[in-house]
Amino acid sequence: PVPDDPRITRIVDTLLADPACPRALDGWARDLGISERTVTRAFRESTGLTFGQWRQSLRIRHAVTLLSAGHRVHEVSEQLGYTQPSTFIAAFHKVTGQTPGAVA
Structure with missing residues (x-):
């Protein structure tokens, strides 16, 4: 919301x-x-x-949009400000229960 x-x-x-x-x-x-x-x-x-939960949720929703459009996981990670793709992958998995690669 x-x-x-x-x-x-x-x-x-x-x-x-x-x-x-x-x-x-x-x-x-x-x-x-x-x-x-x-x-x-x-x-x-x-x-x-x-605040932190809302921001993370926003980032993950944005990530889903980018991944669905064909962007690579490391590109999405960079665009969303994560310092390491592994940090992005862990955050994505925590929120969605799946890896970003499963969405792409």
């Missing part, structure tokens, strides 16, 4: 446009002038997920 809380709209819009954005929760909170706890609460109330 896409959060609809106006306090976090800038975070959501940025991450939807660039799922690889590496900015951490503390940086977002500082930039928005609100506490990390407020950001976390806004994500949980809007989606049932923490």
Whole structure:
């Protein structure tokens, strides 16, 4: 789900446009002038997920789109900001229960 809380709209819009954005929760909170706890609460109330869980879910959904379009696993890993393809593969498997290669 896409959060609809106006306090976090800038975070959501940025991450939807660039799922690889590496900015951490503390940086977002500082930039928005609100506490990390407020950001976390806004994500949980809007989606049932923490900020980290929501961002990971967004990245994996984007990965599925790219993989289905024929992009290679290592390319998708790079595009989504993972430092190693193995890290991407582990995250993908944790969320979907399958490897990225099974989707491609």
